Amino acid sequence: MNSTTPLAIGEQQHVRFAEGLGLDCGVTLAPVDIAYRTYGTLSEKRDNAILICHAFTGDQYVAEEHPLTGKPGWWSRMVGPGKPIDTNRFFVICSNVLGGCMGSTGPRSLRTDAEGDGAELWGTAFPPITIRDMVRAQHKLVHALGIEKLFAVIGGSMGGMQVLEWTVTYPQMMLAAMPIATSPFHSAQNIAFNEVGRQAIIADPDWRGGRYWADDVVPARGLAVARMMGHITYLSEEALTRKFGRRMRRGPVSGQGPEGPVSMFSDIFEVESYLRYQGSTFVRRFDANSYLTITRAMDWFDIAADHDGELTHAFAGTPVRFCVVSFSSDWLFPTSAARTLVRALNRAAANVSFVEIETDKGHDSFLLEEPDFDRTVRGFLCGVAEHAGLA
Amino acid sequence: MRLDQRLIAEMIAPSTRVLDIGSGDGALIDHLFRYRGCDARGIELNMQLVTRSVAHGLPVVHGDADHDLAHYPDHAFDYVVLQRTLQAVARPREVLRQMLRIGRYAIVSFPNFGHWQLRLKLLLSGRMPMTSVWNTPWYETPNIHPCTIRDFLALCKQDGYIVEQWMAVDEEGERAPWRRSIRMANLFGEQALFLLRRRNG
Numbered sequence: 316m317n318s319t320t321p322l323a324i325g326e327q328q329h330v331r332f333a334e335g336l337g338l339d340c341g342v343t344l345a346p347v348d349i350a351y352r353t354y355g356t357l358s359e360k361r362d363n364a365i366l367i368c369h370a371f372t373g374d375q376y377v378a379e380e381h382p383l384t385g386k387p388g389w390w391s392r393m394v395g396p397g398k399p400i401d402t403n404r405f406f407v408i409c410s411n412v413l414g415g416c417m418g419s420t421g422p423r424s425l426r427t428d429a430e431g432d433g434a435e436l437w438g439t440a441f442p443p444i445t446i447r448d449m450v451r452a453q454h455k456l457v458h459a460l461g462i463e464k465l466f467a468v469i470g471g472s473m474g475g476m477q478v479l480e481w482t483v484t485y486p487q488m489m490l491a492a493m494p495i496a497t498s499p500f501h502s503a504q505n506i507a508f509n510e511v512g513r514q515a516i517i518a519d520p521d522w523r524g525g526r527y528w529a530d531d532v533v534p535a536r537g538l539a540v541a542r543m544m545g546h547i548t549y550l551s552e553e554a555l556t557r558k559f560g561r562r563m564r565r566g567p568v569s570g571q572g573p574e575g576p577v578s579m580f581s582d583i584f585e586v587e588s589y590l591r592y593q594g595s596t597f598v599r600r601f602d603a604n605s606y607l608t609i610t611r612a613m614d615w616f617d618i619a620a621d622h623d624g625e626l627t628h629a630f631a632g633t634p635v636r637f638c639v640v641s642f643s644s645d646w647l648f649p650t651s652a653a654r655t656l657v658r659a660l661n662r663a664a665a666n667v668s669f670v671e672i673e674t675d676k677g678h679d680s681f682l683l684e685e686p687d688f689d690r691t692v693r694g695f696l697c698g699v700a701e702h703a704g705l706a
Numbered sequence: 707m708r709l710d711q712r713l714i715a716e717m718i719a720p721s722t723r724v725l726d727i728g729s730g731d732g733a734l735i736d737h738l739f740r741y742r743g744c745d746a747r748g749i750e751l752n753m754q755l756v757t758r759s760v761a762h763g764l765p766v767v768h769g770d771a772d773h774d775l776a777h778y779p780d781h782a783f784d785y786v787v788l789q790r791t792l793q794a795v796a797r798p799r800e801v802l803r804q805m806l807r808i809g810r811y812a813i814v815s816f817p818n819f820g821h822w823q824l825r826l827k828l829l830l831s832g833r834m835p836m837t838s839v840w841n842t843p844w845y846e847t848p849n850i851h852p853c854t855i856r857d858f859l860a861l862c863k864q865d866g867y868i869v870e871q872w873m874a875v876d877e878e879g880e881r882a883p884w885r886r887s888i889r890m891a892n893l894f895g896e897q898a899l900f901l902l903r904r905r906n907g
Contacts, residue, residue, distance in 0.1 A: 638760065657767055658777040666745070668760045669767035671753060690761040698763020702739075 327411075327418030328352060330459050336413070336452055342442040346427065349456045350418025351375050351410035354394060355402035357462070362705060364462045365400060365696075366453060367409040368470030368477035371609055372542075372601055374417040377409045378402070383600050389682060399693035405466065412477075413452040414444045414608040422604035423528070438604055439525030446473070446616045450480040454488070464488055466705075467696060471495035471681035472648065473609070476616050479656075482637070483618055483629045491636040491699040493692070496645055496681045498652035499626055499659070500617035505647065508548055509610040512541030516603050525604055538603045539594030546593045551644040551677035559586040619659075626659035633660075636702070637667040638695040640688065642680040668695060707733040710875045710899060714787060714813055717871060717901050718742060722784035725749070725809065727771045728791040732759035735766070749774060772796045775804035783809040790897070792816040793849045799861065806867060806904050815899045818874070820854030820892040839877055839896050855892040862902060871901040 327350040335345025352375045357364060367377055367390070378394040380387060394400045394407055411419035422441040427433035457465060468481045468489050475497025482492045498505075519537030521527055527534055547555075562585040619626040637660055641653035650671050660667040672688045674680045681688065707715075711734045718724060721743045726735050729748025732755075738744035748766035750756045759766040767774075771788065772795050786809035788801065793816050795801050805812040817839045827835035834844040842849070853861075855874070862869055874882040874895025882895050891898070 636765065657769075658774070661767070661774070661777045662779055664779055664782040666747065666765050667767055668765045669769075670757050670760050671768055672757070673753065687757050687761075691757060694761030694763050698760075698765070701763055 329418055330456060332455055332459075336448065336455065338442055338448045339445045340443050344413075344420065344442060347413070347420045347452060347455075348418065348424070349410050349413070349420075349452055351408060351456055352377065352379070353409075353460075354378050354407040355405055357406040357460075361462050362464065362466060363404065364406045364408060364457070364460075364465050366457060366465050366468045366481075367394065367400075367407060368453070368468065368474035368481075369409060369412065370470070370472035370474045371613065372545075372597070373474070374415065375409045375411045376417075377407065384596070392684065393689070393692065399689045400469070400696065401693075405696075408457065408460065410453055410456050412449045412473075412609065414441065414449070414605060414612060416602035416605040419452070421602070422608055423602040436528050438528060439607070441604065441608055444608060444612050446476045446480050446612055447484060449612065450477050450484055453477070453481075454485055457488075464490070467491040467493060467699065469493040469495070469692075470497075472497055472678065473613055475648075476501075476613065479618055480616075482633060482635045483621075486633050486635055489635055490703055491638070491695070493638045493640065493695065494656070495640045496642055496648050496678055498648050499629075499656045500619060501614050502652070506614045508544065508647075509614055511544055513607055513610060515540040515544070516606060522603060525607075527603065533598065534603050535595075535598045538598050538601065538606060539591075541606060542597040542601075543590040543594045546590060548647045549677060549679040551646065551675055553644060553675035554677050555586060557675070559584065559589060564588050626655070627662040630660055630663040630665055633663060633665050635665070636699055637665055638691070639667060639669045640681070640691060641669075641671045642676070642678070642685075642688075643671055643673050644675045645678040645680065647678040707737055709878055709880055710815060710897060711737070711789070713873070713875065713881060713899060714789070714815070715742065717813055718744065718785050720744065723782070724785045724787065725778070725783045726787045726789070727775070727805070728789055729755075729759065729764075729766055730789075731755055732762060732764040732766060734787065734789070735759075735764055736762065739764075770795075771801045771804075775801065775808060778804075778808045780807055781810065785809050785811045785813055787813045789815050790817065793819075793852050795851065798851050798853075799865070802861070802867070802902075803865065806902065810903060811870070812867075812902045813900070814858075814902065815875070815897055816853065816858070817849070818855050818892065818895050818898050819852040820856060821896055822893050825893075855888060855895060855898045858898065858900065859888065862900075866905045867902045868905055869900060870903055873899050875899050 329348050329350040332347045335343050336347045337343050373389050376388050378388040378391045396403045411417040414421045416423045422437045425433040426437045468478045470478045475494035478492050478494040516537035519534035521532045522534035563582050618629045622628040639653050641650040657669045670691050724744050724746040726748045729750045735746035735748050738746035749769045751770045756768045786805040792798050823837050824835040874891040875897040877896045
């Protein structure tokens, strides 16, 4: 697949909102397409819907084979029949975020005028969006699906930011919220890492001022470097040591190393090989301008800033049941960030559970095999159902 | 559920809001939700017990009495419960103050250091007493603030808390018969259980 062409929207299950969406920046984006997938069956009372919010580079393919990569869904170990988020019981919805590149409107979408004609992609002209804009788009989708109240909104990392934004913007529309491995604001360190990723993309000559698609190229090297660095932040030192240690992969390296004569790069460390692989596969499925747009949305995220600088005010009188989860070796969204959130929720007398899962797998733990985490998700959802009289 | 937890549950009016500090495996809050219709929540220090509680659908947060009570608003709960833990916190007086700030009532249980066996052992051996209740040596016990029933009553008086109910309880949690005499309870009660309220509450 050539990532410079717009994704054929017809291939994706989607809704189109011709009237568009008013964004935080003041622009009305129209039309807006939201690509989504659902699993399970909506109950007659429409009270069993769970919205899953995907992380930065995730998409709507939660629990099925990905159409581009052929890999299993990113959370197929969590979502499915008999899984902790049980699709025999719940109707699960996941949509590609606004600004994404898997079918929802984003920088790789065709920019159309009032008559629906368009010749160019949005590219860097795509308006700046916020996490709240993403959530507003999801809200429109949920409404279009005929659901008035969600059973739960669940997500990790940037998905967790969307979960928190849901609880603040539409608290009456949900029973429960599960923000996982996330934070109520993007920290200076988070912003710093995002900026390095962005600069890697912008510094790639193939980025061409953001108009790479016009020349049918992609800033592959910049995007791959951004992904490689991001990937380091998703793991922990222990996990890297356990997986790779100082093991070498003996040369010759097939075309992956930097150009030049056989030299100090002819043998590479396993960890380098792993990161290069992660970088190269990412380039095939992700749009560079989407990378810029979404990382910027994350950087702006600060729930307290929208409520007089006081996080507790955002949650005052909230009827939502919260389950906050952090992972002990996550240094990108550390437990201290979760604790800040939990304390603000306590000050608001919210109904909150908080678990820190002991693991050495880092930020990515929420995507990996963690039996305690699975039990927590399953048990929390059962408890919510029981308290709501739905059990 | 332990017998003394049953006694605690009986002190709690139905359909009230309860915070259980040191909720352990969540047995008390589960009981209060299921059989008394309470909005019962827990704080627990041991992460394994937190995970187990949440996995049973109970609202429990990881935290401890010394650091996390300050983050709850005034009058957020009807009852705040602290079971068998007062002697192990860093600042028992502050914890009590926080409990009665957050809740209208505080329910506190603690092992009684005035029990006759402890007194006798200290007197006869001259060493820190060890019993079935006080069963860790002095150098590794978490119980850094032991007190007697009379000590506790003195603190309540000093800080202006009203004792609504009190009872002595044996180690199994069975209610002990020393109901009229505090001196007898202080001598024979292994555990003490108090229901306190604010003077202006």
